[in-house]
Amino acid sequence: MEITRIDHIGIAVRSLESALKLYRDAFGMNVKGIERLDDRHLNVAFVEVGESCIELLEPTSEASTVHKHLEKRGEGIHHMALHVADIDSSIQQLKQQGYRLLSEEAQRGAGNTRIVFLHPKDSMGVLIELVEGSH
Numbered sequence: 001m002e003i004t005r006i007d008h009i010g011i012a013v014r015s016l017e018s019a020l021k022l023y024r025d026a027f028g029m030n031v032k033g034i035e036r037l038d039d040r041h042l043n044v045a046f047v048e049v050g051e052s053c054i055e056l057l058e059p060t061s062e063a064s065t066v067h068k069h070l071e072k073r074g075e076g077i078h079h080m081a082l083h084v085a086d087i088d089s090s091i092q093q094l095k096q097q098g099y100r101l102l103s104e105e106a107q108r109g110a111g112n113t114r115i116v117f118l119h120p121k122d123s124m125g126v127l128i129e130l131v132e133g134s135h
């Protein structure tokens with residue numbers, strides 16, 4: 001499996017506006033894009049840090065997994081995303097090694113990406129996302 005970099009760190013926030021005040025206005029970081037992901041009940045903003053990003057995740061409804069995360073754990077780091085060269089072969093390799101994935105196949109992510117999550121119970125309590133493509 002070819003992992004090329006940390007693609008992004010996902011941070012669960014209650015308010016994207018408040019989070020952007022810190023990351024964009026106080027830190028002066030560049031906002032690459034803001035996107036509404038209706039199928040995941042999320043507003044997400046990607047903020048650039050060198051070749052990686054910070055993804056700010058604001059739930060738009062109680063149906064969002066991020067809403068549940070905020071209720072149980074509060075605001076904070078939600079997941080770490082690793083960039084892979086070939087997500088389909090990465091999925092096959094992980095399945096063969098017995099790791100549980102949260103979807104059978106890669107799903108559409110933000111921007112022009114395909115993504116898959118590993119179950120946090122198989123990855124030392126860290127929710128890990130694999131990402132192919134770019135935001």
Ligand code: CMX
Binds near residue numbers: 078102
């Ligand atoms: N990081 C680490 N562990 C986590 C976690 C997280 N973000 N979210 C849940 N867990 C752990 C919980 O602590 C819990 O462990 P215990 O049983 O020991 O308490 C266990 O996983 C089950 O958690 P839960 O609160 O009962 O939540 P669910 O099982 O309903 O869902 C998960 C957990 C990871 C399967 C679900 O959040 C999911 O499918 N996530 C992937 C999709 C996602 O998060 N999308 C948002 C980002 C989208 C994007 O970036 O585009």
